[in-house]
Amino acid sequence: MIPVTYVINLAASTARWRDMQPLLSAMQLPNCIRFEAIEGAALTAMDLAALEAEGQLISSSGDFDAKCRLGEIGCALSHRGVLADIVRRRLPSALILEDDIELDGEAAAWPDRFARGFADLPDGWELWYLYRCFDIEHRVRRLSPRTIVPWTPQGGAAYAVTLAGAQKLLAALTPVTSAVDRIYAPLVQSRVVSAYAASPMLIQPGAHPSVINRDNPSKQWVENGVNRPPEYWPEAYLEHLGEAIPPPLAPESSRSTLWQSLVNRARRLVRRSS
Numbered sequence: 001m002i003p004v005t006y007v008i009n010l011a012a013s014t015a016r017w018r019d020m021q022p023l024l025s026a027m028q029l030p031n032c033i034r035f036e037a038i039e040g041a042a043l044t045a046m047d048l049a050a051l052e053a054e055g056q057l058i059s060s061s062g063d064f065d066a067k068c069r070l071g072e073i074g075c076a077l078s079h080r081g082v083l084a085d086i087v088r089r090r091l092p093s094a095l096i097l098e099d100d101i102e103l104d105g106e107a108a109a110w111p112d113r114f115a116r117g118f119a120d121l122p123d124g125w126e127l128w129y130l131y132r133c134f135d136i137e138h139r140v141r142r143l144s145p146r147t148i149v150p151w152t153p154q155g156g157a158a159y160a161v162t163l164a165g166a167q168k169l170l171a172a173l174t175p176v177t178s179a180v181d182r183i184y185a186p187l188v189q190s191r192v193v194s195a196y197a198a199s200p201m202l203i204q205p206g207a208h209p210s211v212i213n214r215d216n217p218s219k220q221w222v223e224n225g226v227n228r229p230p231e232y233w234p235e236a237y238l239e240h241l242g243e244a245i246p247p248p249l250a251p252e253s254s255r256s257t258l259w260q261s262l263v264n265r266a267r268r269l270v271r272r273s274s
Contacts, residue, residue, distance in 0.1 A: 001118060002093045002160055005029040006082045009099040010037045016099040016208060026107040027114070029095060035082050037099075040074025040212075048073075055175055056080065063178035071212035076173060076180040079156060083170040091163060098157045100206040101131070110202070113146070117198045118160075120147040126165030127188070129197035130158035131204065133229040136243050143196070150197040152185045154229070158203035168193050201231065 007024070009017050017034060024032050043051075051057035056077065064072045079096065086094045103110050114130075120143060121128060132153035139151035161169065172183050188195040209225030221229040238244055 001115070002029070002095050004031045004033060004086075004091055004093075005095040005097065006033050006035045006085075007097050007099055008035050008037045008078050008082060010039055010211070012039070013037075013099060019206075019208075020097075020099055023101070023103060026103060026110060028111045035078070035085070037078040038074040038081070040070035040072065040077075043070055043074065051077070052175075058175045058177045062176070063182065065179070068212050072179040073176065075156070075212055076176040076178070076183070079180045080170065080173040080176060083161070083166045083173065086161065086163065086166040087170055091166075093160060093162045094166070095130075095160045096156075096158070097203075100208040100210070101157050102204045102206045104131075104201050104204045114202060117146045117202060120144050121196055125194055125196055126162050126168065127184070127193050127195040128160040129153055129155070129195065130160070130202040131155055132197050132201070133231055135197075135232050136238070136241070137232040138245055139243070140197075140199075142199070146198060146200075148197050148199040150188055150195055152189045153195075153197060154181045154185060156181045156184070157205060165193055204228075 005024070005027075007017075007020060009020070048057065052059045057073065061069070082094075082096050105113065117130075118128075129150060132150060132155045134152075134154040136151045141149040143149060168187065169184065172187055173180070177183065184193070187193040205226070205228045207226060210222060210227035213219045213222045213225075213227045219227065221227055233241060233243070235245065
């Protein structure tokens with residue numbers, strides 16, 4: 001199983017850390033480490049310049065949401081710090097959690113669901129999403145009743161990595177150029193990182209207001225500060241994404257009729273040429 005669990009938590013967010021304790025107990029995960037997050041809102045122009053000089057942050061504006069740029073930077077740098085620690089310690093695998101999550105389903109059944117999902121992962125897995133959002137439903141591929149191959153998942157609230165996966169994600173975050181989940185998504189789609197996802201999900205967003213999106217009115221998935229986006233993009237967005245839903249397969253009777261029509265046409269052409 002996974003030997004270490006990191007929980008990303010701001011030093012000032014003591015209430016969130018306290019609220020995580022019953023959840024971590026129910027999860028029955030070993031070696032939980034409180035990893036101090038970087039508070040993006042507190043980063044000064046001098047701090048940003050230093051991060052750019054160190055090669056941790058892109059020197060231009062990057063691909064951040066202008067309405068929550070500092071929050072996305074702090075979040076991405078926090079995940080980068082966890083990945084760097086995993087690589088430094090040469091951990092075979094680790095689970096990474098943000099501090100505002102809830103268990104999906106009954107708490108008593110969760111450890112068994114986690115174990116079964118983990119057992120589904122093939123040799124060579126590198127990234128396992130316990131939570132994701134804004135994926136594209138008709139693109140995912142199901143491996144089992146518990147596990148899928150995701151397409152372009154968003155969300156970094158809960159995922160596991162192997163050492164090889166951590167190394168690849170750390171390289172992609174050096175320097176940080178965008179929100180952490182937007183950096184991961186193309187690596188998943190291209191299979192540069194061997195990624196899988198729990199489906200049904202094992203983790204859901206929690207009830208605390210989002211630190212990043214709390215004051216971002218452009219995010220329609222945020223209600224009273226709580227950010228709970230859908231698992232898959234709503235159909236109305238698919239055309240804009242270039243992902244229109246493919247037409248359904250014709251019924252078997254229609255396919256048979258079409259095939260018979262083609263056969264009859266071929267026979268008529270043969271008769272005419274003879």
